[in-house]
Amino acid sequence: MKSKNKLITIMLIILVCITLLGVVALLVITQLNKTDKNAEPTIDQIVESSIDIPEITTNLSGNKFIRISLKVQTDSVKAAEELTKRDFQIKNIIITELSEMSPQDLEGKQGKLTFEATLKTKINELMDIGEVQQVYITSYIIQ
Structure with missing residues (x-):
């Protein structure tokens, strides 16, 4: 009887150890495979997932013209591949938005940030795959 209880105790200890090893292994594997969603992309990843909008010249409301280039x-x-295919739609959004703006609307840091945010929202409405993270003004002249 004594050896039978000893055998059951040893089997239970072995079973608990195997279970603990399995749980630890599972936690280690999930931690190693987990990608950090909050990690900032590298500059190479940003460039790879960005597109350039070549210089657009259009009129603002009033008598002024704007020349603007963007990176999305x-x-x-x-x-980014989808945006490349939708470049005509993006240019249309840019021209339409600019035609409603005056030079004063684009003045200062806040005016430019507002314009970039508006473009981001409007372009994201078009997107089927992914989303726009940021719109950058890369050149800008009002005449």
Whole structure:
């Protein structure tokens, strides 16, 4: 009887150890495979997932003209490919938005940030794959 209880105790200890090893292994594997969603992308990843909008010349409301170039950063290469295909739609959004703006609307840091945020929102409405992370003004002249 004594050896039977000893055998059951040893089997239970072995079973508990195997279970603990399995749980630890599972936690280690999930931690190693987990990608950090909050990690900032590298500059190479940003460039790879961005597209350039070549210089557009259009009129603002009133008598002034604007020449503007942009870079649109997306969250993935696939999203950047989609934006490349939608370049005519993006240019239309830019021209339409600018035609409603006066030079004063684009003055200062806040005016430019507002314009970039508006473009980001409007372009994201078009997107099927991914989303726009940031719109950058790369050149800008009002005449």
